[in-house]
Amino acid sequence: MCAEEVPAFLNDALKFGICLGLDRMVELDRLLGDPQKDLKVVHIAGTNGKGSVSAFLLSGLCEKGLKTGIFTSPFLERFSERMRILDGKEGYARYLEDETFGEISQEDLDRLTEKVREACRTMVENGFEHPTEFELVTALCYLWFSENNVDVAVLETGLGGRLDSTNVFESPLCTVITSIGYDHCDRLGDTIDLITGEKAGIFKKNVPAFCAEPREMILGDEDRDMVRDTLIRRAKEISCPLTFVGTGSSAGVYGDGTMSFELEGYPGVFVTKLQGEHQIKNAALAAAVLRDVFHMDGERIIDAFSKTVWKGRAEIISADPFVIMDGGHNVQCSKSLSDLLNAVCGGAYKGKKFRAVMGVMRDKDYEGMIDIFRSYGPDLAEVYAVKVDNPRTLLPEELCKQLELMYNNKVKVLCFDDAKDGLRQAFNRSKTDKMPLLITGSLYLIGEVRKEALRCATTDSLLQD
Template identity: 30%
Template sequence: MTTQQAMEALHALPRLGSGKPGLERMKNLLAHLGNPEESLQCVHIAGTNGKGSLAAMTAAILTAAGYKTGLTISPYVVDFRERFQIDGEMIPPRTLASLTQKVLGAIEAIRQEGGEEPVQFEAVTALALLWFAREKCDLVVLETGLGGRYDATNAVPHTLVAAITKIGYDHMELLGDTLDKIAAEKAGIIKEGCAVVCYPDQPAEAMGPILTAAAEAHTSIITPELEDIRQLPGKTLENRIDYGGYQASLAFPGAHQANHAAMAVEIALALWREYGYEISDDAILQGLAAARMPARIEVLRRHPLLLLDGCHNPDGTRALAETLQKAKYEENLVGVLGMLADKDYQKMLEILAPCFAKVYTVTPNCPRALSGEDLQKAARFHMDAEAAATVPEALRAAVRYAEDHNLAGVVVCGSLYLAAEARPWLLKEAEK
């Protein structure tokens, strides 16, 4: 099996199960693979926004401390192998192909036995856990896919730290239509006695279910104090922070990322305090500075600006808009926007409107995409909007418009699917 065949086989599996939510399918799959999860010690991250950034920071700190660290992220942006990393290196193509065969073999055995077939995310998660166990990782940082309680990643038994990033409105058809319902699902990753680290600016409505879950698991919650998180002076879109004396320059712009950095520090301190992992202050600072993730308010070029963000819901969009406004870019940018039809795109457009002099709308490469034409019709009530036939066409037009009108640059945002398609083009443009 080639790497390409492996990826196609995994993507051919069903996205959602037919039965009621639960972990039985996942546990059955892991049992057929020899229960690799049993040997892993985990940091588990759930929440609506910021999971990937927090996971990257945490994993980078643990690697800097000398621990062999596995990392899962979801979704990937450019390369499917981004989903599986050890010490910042993606899974080798041959390993991906051979472990996919093993996972598909287990799925075939389950079919033969008449069991319920695992879904795509379960197969991908099982593959990651199998690789981490084989490589004898000291610690594993797991990002949930969706929710928490019934997420495939929640089949791991040894959660040392559960971290909950900011709760917002997303995937409401599956998780519930209020913040407390969504938070209750996310808080399902909290296990008996594990340390819990919470986002410092969590909406009050979300805190109730998180506190309840922690109390039921006989553990307390560590929440960084907002007044202890300071943003230090720096260049435009530079993010220099101080959290309790830990001063670092983050690769991720935005005040919200300072909050994630504070969480990453608290996760490291909890691993040291509660479990005896040796994580020095130097390792914490090195990890915070080294952490990288594509399409998280990613600055690909400063002058003229080329910025890529995978924001795909109102909270993520608000974080981007606030970052751009703080950098004094109001109405001095051209946007390339692509959004999915099942997202709250009307609210996202409203939030983004003050940032752009003009936007080009496109259709992301996803079956759930809102067409560029429909997005243009919605956007024109908020800003000067023009639909483009393809993503490269929109990118070229945006760069040209910014040059012709002496604007500060181009921002591409609205969906991770759009980010995946645009990033290679933007990287080439940034090199000019």
């Protein structure tokens, strides 16, 4: 049974915000008995694709029969989604039947929160700063994974890498860097070499590192070269074996809710529910780790990836009308989504008018995201700008103004303070006129409206509460 309520102690710690640095985390772990030292870890950093690579790895490791823990952020619908343990193929099969399966239970969450609270109290008494919410949750996850004797822990960084609270492992099994782009520039640096250097801070001496091929990243040529050079330099500085993983000429073939593709060196065709050319890159990266670190053969990897799920990322909610939701929240994500919408279902929606439900965070490059849609598609006819239940949300009135300005008032824009109400009305319109519907702008938006979207897809009357 998954945890339904977040302990007040963890929620209260949100007031400490984001504060990068490892001193608090090292001390907190020490007081808890250093549970992280019990774990064999795959450590993942990057701007985009961390969650998808983690999802591919989870299905692959379970296919191999390993008891696997996975730690990701942010959660979409339930706090307990942040940490999950699945025991081999049977565990993954049960997860496919019940998306809450394997999540931390309320009992375990409450019990371990008390342990973390006591350690935190001792820290503060000894003159340390109070840990942040993410640090507390990360430490709690280490305790839970250690207690359950997981074979492998797949850990996603929260922000950056070098100073992230997950970066406390001296010798992980391997490190992974996904696609890099401009995000969190206020904390990681405003140039691509600085951002890349922070991500590469998870590299460890003599520990293999697998990195997405920079030449395939959604960046300008100069930035791509800078990313590659920075990764190579950082790896050489600490004698870290570095492998760049590309997809070459691989291209997706889109069917009814799936994508198929081939990768050089693997026998047969991959078929996955995770769609988009960017997911081929994520799959290639995860496959390289499974093959080279865990010694899985290609056929088993292909079989595992056919079962991989990861909600809220190019997730098709309905076929009639066509409704897709994606939590992409930066320019690179928007370009990947644009490319996907031009190709999905065999290109059936390329050039078609779209309706959109959009909610964004005010500290993201939402102007750049809108510009991608304006330049590459989808061709927006109507946008329902909504307020997301998050203190960082951009007010819908401000989003409306930006949309009207950038589209020169050629797109119909509506404002909603209630995101679910906006979603219901947009869905209702699309059920009537069959215009495809896109729900996008933030993972926080997807988490808020996903359940309602699924209800709308199976309910005739959409305007009821």
